[in-house]
Structures are given as C-alpha cells and as structure tokens.
Amino acid sequence: MTARYDIDWTAAALREIRKLDKRAAARVLAAISRLAAEPRPPGARHLVGHPPGIMRIRAGDYRIVYQVEDDHILVTVVRVAHRRAVYRDL
Numbered sequence: 001m002t003a004r005y006d007i008d009w010t011a012a013a014l015r016e017i018r019k020l021d022k023r024a025a026a027r028v029l030a031a032i033s034r035l036a037a038e039p040r041p042p043g044a045r046h047l048v049g050h051p052p053g054i055m056r057i058r059a060g061d062y063r064i065v066y067q068v069e070d071d072h073i074l075v076t077v078v079r080v081a082h083r084r085a086v087y088r089d090l
Contacts, residue, residue, distance in 0.1 A: 004036045005068075008076045016080040024062060028080055031059040032066075035075045039068045054078070056086075063087075 009017075017025055034041065040055070047054045047065070056065045063086040065079035079086055 003073050005039050005073050005075045010078050013077040013080050028059045028062050039075050
C-alpha cells in the first residue's frame with residue numbers, strides 16, 4: 001500500500017479557488033483530493049521550463065498546477081486557473 005500524500009496550498013491557489021463558481025470549484029477540489037492517493041494520475045503532465053516535480057492536471061476548463069515532493073509525501077497546489085490564464089506569471 002502506498003502512502004497518502006498531504007495536500008498543501010499556496011496563498012495564491014487558495015485565493016484562486018475562492019473566486020471559482022460552485023460547480024467549477026467542486027470539480028477542481030475533487031481532482032485535488034484524488035492527488036492525495038495518486039499524485040501522478042493519467043493525464044498529468046510535467047511543465048517544461050520549470051523545476052522538476054511541477055505538474056499540471058485538467059479539471060474541465062481549469063488547470064491545477066502543483067508540485068510533488070516525494071521525500072516529504074507532499075503535494076503543494078501552486079495555481080488553479082482557467083486554461084487560458086493559468087500559465088501567465090507562473
């Protein structure tokens with residue numbers, strides 16, 4: 001059995017999730033909660049040009065950018081935003 005990862009949030013990610021409508025927020029939160037069991041689910045992609053461990057997953061029209069720290073069993077949600085804006089200022 002593999003260990004469950006702890007989920008941590010950056011302040012920016014928390015602000016972004018609060019701005020989403022209820023339906024989008026529910027979809028994003030469900031995707032993030034699944035990261036605790038499987039931090040590299042099918043469809044997850046590494047972001048090119050960023051430090052190792054920075055990945056993204058899709059949740060409808062929204063993207064969740066996160067960092068996996070295997071040595072601390074931790075997933076840090078870095079950014080949650082619409083697909084057209086998520087990679088700006090990252």
